[in-house]
Amino acid sequence: MKRTITESTTLWLIGFVLLVFVEAVLFGNGNVIFFFLGAIAIYFGLQRRSKWLVVTGGIFIVIALLSLWSLRLLIFAILLYLVVRLWKGTPAEEIMRPLKEVKAETPNGIWKDRLFSRQSTPFTSYEWQDIHVQGIVGDFYIDVTDTVLPKNTSLISIRQGFGRVKIELPYDLPVRIHCSVLFGECRLFDLTPKRLLNESIHMKDGYDRPIGDEAELIISLSIRFGDVEVIRK
Structure with a gap:
C-alpha cells in the first residue's frame, strides 16, 4: 500500500513525542508538563466531544512548544532531510508523497494477532x-x-492501533460496515473520502433485493490512527 498522509503524520508525531520525553528526562525542562497536560486534555476532549477540553489542551501545547528545544530540533531535522533529498535530485513530489508497495501474504486461514505486522x-x-x-x-x-x-x-473484524486497512469486495455482495477511527481517512466505495x-x-450496501440464504458480509473496523478503504472491483 502507499504511505498516506495519515501514516506519515502519525510517524512524525511519535518521533516528536519521543524527543519531548528525552528533553524532559535528560534536560529537566519543566515546561514539558504543559505538553503532556495538553495532550491528555485533547485526548479526553475528543473522547467526550468536549470543545472546551480540546481548546484548553491546544493552549497548553502551544505554551510548551514555545519553549521546547525538541521542537527546534524537529524543525531542523525536517529542513535537513528536505535539503539532502533535493540535493540528491529527488523530485519534490516524491519527497512529499513517497510511494511504497508492501504486501505480506498470509497463509490461508491464518490471521495472527501481532504487535507489528503487515498481513x-x-x-x-x-478458501x-x-x-x-x-x-x-x-x-x-x-x-x-x-x-x-x-x-x-x-x-x-479488525482492531488496530496504527496502520491502514484495505478491503476489496465483489460487486454483488451485500455488506454492512461499522468503522470507528480516532484520526484518519475513510473511503467507502465510490463516496468521497x-x-x-x-x-x-455505519453503512450498508448491496441490499437492494432480499438476500434470503445468500452470502452477506459484516465488516467491523476500529482504527486509532490510520486510513480505511473499502471498494468493489
Whole structure:
C-alpha cells in the first residue's frame, strides 16, 4: 500500500513525542508538563466531544512548544532531510508523497494477532474463513474477490492501533460496515473520502433485493490512527 498522509503524520508525531520525553528526562525542562497536560486534555476532549477540553489542551501545547528545544530540533531535522533529498535530485513530489508497495501474504486461514505486522489474503484463490485480528502497528489487505463466501453471514473484524486497512469486495455482495477511527481517512466505495476525527461510520450496501440464504458480509473496523478503504472491483 502507499504511505498516506495519515501514516506519515502519525510517524512524525511519535518521533516528536519521543524527543519531548528525552528533553524532559535528560534536560529537566519543566515546561514539558504543559505538553503532556495538553495532550491528555485533547485526548479526553475528543473522547467526550468536549470543545472546551480540546481548546484548553491546544493552549497548553502551544505554551510548551514555545519553549521546547525538541521542537527546534524537529524543525531542523525536517529542513535537513528536505535539503539532502533535493540535493540528491529527488523530485519534490516524491519527497512529499513517497510511494511504497508492501504486501505480506498470509497463509490461508491464518490471521495472527501481532504487535507489528503487515498481513494480506493470498494472491491466488483461497478458501474463506472469518477474520478476527488485532494488533498495534501494521497494514491489512483483504481481497474477497478471490474466494467464495459461505451462505448466510461472514465476518471481518479488525482492531488496530496504527496502520491502514484495505478491503476489496465483489460487486454483488451485500455488506454492512461499522468503522470507528480516532484520526484518519475513510473511503467507502465510490463516496468521497472523509477525514475522521474520533468518529464512526455505519453503512450498508448491496441490499437492494432480499438476500434470503445468500452470502452477506459484516465488516467491523476500529482504527486509532490510520486510513480505511473499502471498494468493489
